Amino acid sequence: MPSTDPRHRGQRGVSLVESLVAAALLGLTVMTGMTAWDTAIMSGRQAVHEAWARCVARAEMEAVLNAPFSDNPTNYASPVGVTVSVGNKTGDPDLRQVTVVVSGSGVSGYRLDAMKARATSGNTPVNPQEVLDGCPPP
Numbered sequence: 001m002p003s004t005d006p007r008h009r010g011q012r013g014v015s016l017v018e019s020l021v022a023a024a025l026l027g028l029t030v031m032t033g034m035t036a037w038d039t040a041i042m043s044g045r046q047a048v049h050e051a052w053a054r055c056v057a058r059a060e061m062e063a064v065l066n067a068p069f070s071d072n073p074t075n076y077a078s079p080v081g082v083t084v085s086v087g088n089k090t091g092d093p094d095l096r097q098v099t100v101v102v103s104g105s106g107v108s109g110y111r112l113d114a115m116k117a118r119a120t121s122g123n124t125p126v127n128p129q130e131v132l133d134g135c136p137p138p
């Protein structure tokens with residue numbers, strides 16, 4: 001608001017209150033931007049870890065499904081952080097339930113289930129290192 005006092009008519013500038021309001025608004029804007037940036041980085045990191053877990057789970061599942069069919073289901077040798085269990089929960093001797101769980105490396109637990117049939121089984125033994133070779137580490 002312009003001054004009506006003739007002595008202060010030529011003075012221009014910003015009052016202390018205006019400066020404080022501008023500084024507060026700038027501070028809020030910077031804090032909001034930094035919070036959004038941090039959230040974006042954390043979400044991106046989580047997405048990378050989840051993509052790695054999906055890649056490892058699919059690769060391990062393919063390896064187990066292509067392995068020879070066994071009448072005595074056992075756990076397969078798996079990479080660190082990957083648990084594979086094969087069981088006969090269906091009652092059919094020609095079917096096995098395969099469960100692959102990937103945990104660790106920023107992933108709370110990614111689970112993949114499938115059925116393995118004697119008729120469609122392969123004859124390639126499972127090599128845990130080959131499973132990880134196709135999935136770059138997060």
